[in-house]
Amino acid sequence: MNKALKNSGQDRTKWITAVVADADGRIFDLDGYAAVGMAGSDLRMLSPEDTVNLPFGAELMYLPNRMPVLFNLARKKIETLRENPYEPGSPIYPVAAFNSPGYVISRVSAYQEQSNASHLPLFSYGAVGWHKNRFRSAVFQIDSEPRQDLRLMKRADIIAGVERMRKIMPENRLRRHLERCALEYGCPAGKNFFLRRYEAPLPTSRACNARCLGCISLQQDSGIACSQNRIDFTPDPEEIAQVALAHIERVRNSVVSFGQGCEGDPLLAAHVIQPAIEMIRAGTGRGTINMNTNGSMPDVLKRLFSSGLDSVRVSMNSVRPDCYAAYFRPVSYEFADVIRSIDAALEMGKFVSINYLNLPGFTDSPEEVSALTNFLETHRVSQIQWRNLNYDPLLYWKAMNQASQNGPPVGMHQAVEQVRRRFPEIMHGYFNPPREKWTSGPQHVKPFKK
Numbered sequence: 125m126n127k128a129l130k131n132s133g134q135d136r137t138k139w140i141t142a143v144v145a146d147a148d149g150r151i152f153d154l155d156g157y158a159a160v161g162m163a164g165s166d167l168r169m170l171s172p173e174d175t176v177n178l179p180f181g182a183e184l185m186y187l188p189n190r191m192p193v194l195f196n197l198a199r200k201k202i203e204t205l206r207e208n209p210y211e212p213g214s215p216i217y218p219v220a221a222f223n224s225p226g227y228v229i230s231r232v233s234a235y236q237e238q239s240n241a242s243h244l245p246l247f248s249y250g251a252v253g254w255h256k257n258r259f260r261s262a263v264f265q266i267d268s269e270p271r272q273d274l275r276l277m278k279r280a281d282i283i284a285g286v287e288r289m290r291k292i293m294p295e296n297r298l299r300r301h302l303e304r305c306a307l308e309y310g311c312p313a314g315k316n317f318f319l320r321r322y323e324a325p326l327p328t329s330r331a332c333n334a335r336c337l338g339c340i341s342l343q344q345d346s347g348i349a350c351s352q353n354r355i356d357f358t359p360d361p362e363e364i365a366q367v368a369l370a371h372i373e374r375v376r377n378s379v380v381s382f383g384q385g386c387e388g389d390p391l392l393a394a395h396v397i398q399p400a401i402e403m404i405r406a407g408t409g410r411g412t413i414n415m416n417t418n419g420s421m422p423d424v425l426k427r428l429f430s431s432g433l434d435s436v437r438v439s440m441n442s443v444r445p446d447c448y449a450a451y452f453r454p455v456s457y458e459f460a461d462v463i464r465s466i467d468a469a470l471e472m473g474k475f476v477s478i479n480y481l482n483l484p485g486f487t488d489s490p491e492e493v494s495a496l497t498n499f500l501e502t503h504r505v506s507q508i509q510w511r512n513l514n515y516d517p518l519l520y521w522k523a524m525n526q527a528s529q530n531g532p533p534v535g536m537h538q539a540v541e542q543v544r545r546r547f548p549e550i551m552h553g554y555f556n557p558p559r560e561k562w563t564s565g566p567q568h569v570k571p572f573k574k
């Protein structure tokens with residue numbers, strides 16, 4: 125344990141108080157203990173400096189069948205606690221934060237599993253502590269756009285929007301599906317369609333050619349619950365175009381996106397997406413038509429670009445093929461196909477972002493950071509979207525360490541800053557930007573002309 129850690133107990137700027145939960149889920153601060161965050165096997169005390177006030181909309185969770193790892197200020201050492209030191213016999217549990225969109229986790233809540241621990245649900249588990257009467261979260265903001273700020277998404281306005289759309293397109297099955305997304309699943313993209321804000325979702329695909337460990341719409345034999353059910357029909361091109369045009373016509377700098385959490389991969393539904401894009405572009409030159417995809421089928425993607433697709437976001441947890449395969453578990457493609465899709469998009473002058481699923485302890489390993497910078501040397505994408513991975517951290521580190529060598533973390537903030545310094549033209553964010561906000565990418569990115 126480093127000297128700084130040993131002497132830091134006294135210095136109030138060096139630590140924040142630990143928070144834990146009791147068996148009923150009541151969360152409280154634990155006097156005499158400082159909060160610790162983990163990144164792989166690296167444990168570090170959280171300080172006021174490397175935390176922020178818990179962002180609005182973030183949720184706190186306690187982790188069952190696990191024990192908190194905290195710093196005992198009196199004994200000046202890191203300890204794993206099974207029970208409340210002030211109430212012997214009363215079990216206590218670690219607490220984690222599921223942070224709001226736009227915030228990158230720099231440290232995971234520190235804990236150890238008990239022998240009966242099962243898989244954690246599909247959330248991200250940020251480290252959290254208590255300081256000056258506030259919860260403090262180990263995150264930094266990467267995107268400040270209020271696209272999914274719940275304070276601006278009032279339920280009454282969503283319901284009014286749902287009723288309006290019911291009148292405008294009563295038979296449209298995709299509109300009906302989005303109602304469920306917005307009202308039942310609480311999907312912010314679904315809500316934004318009815319609120320006439322920013323980006324509208326166009327889920328279409330029932331199938332996927334990957335089997336991601338953390339797939340939120342389909343989990344088979346993993347014992348993990350899905351966050352939402354996969355769409356159970358394929359909308360017609362007319363239904364897709366009607367929803368897209370309704371959004372583009374009513375929203376400035378609008379984005380409409382294929383590839384949502386409630387579907388498989390949209391490239392496998394190109395037979396309806398291509399004619400839908402042509403209908404949208406026949407109806408308007410405005411708006412940005414985007415696709416979130418695993419990028420597995422470069423030729424299909426090229427066809428969709430030729431039909432009018434404007435931008436693409438390709439998901440990956442790593443730019444190292446073995447780590448990619450260990451998470452995405454591709455069925456009928458390889459990482460090389462994903463690279464071919466990115467290169468094809470860049471060659472066609474399209475705006476390309478990568479949906480970089482990140483977790484401290486792996487994404488900020490020296491090996492992954494250098495692999496990313498080498499990747500960007502030859503595949504100069506327009507934007508990196510830093511998205512916290514929603515998956516059990518211990519299981520993920522185990523899978524990634526089986527797939528590759530990963531040294532001590534350099535820190536997520538340092539990793540992002542390293543990329544910024546090396547590639548100042550690349551945008552960093554969380555959301556798909558409309559073309560009006562593209563400040564990067566091939567200078568010859570040109571909007572689709574009818």
Ligand code: SF4
Nearest residue numbers: 332334335336339388
């Ligand atoms: S690419 Fe998407 S839909 Fe396919 S398995 Fe992965 S998360 Fe699920």
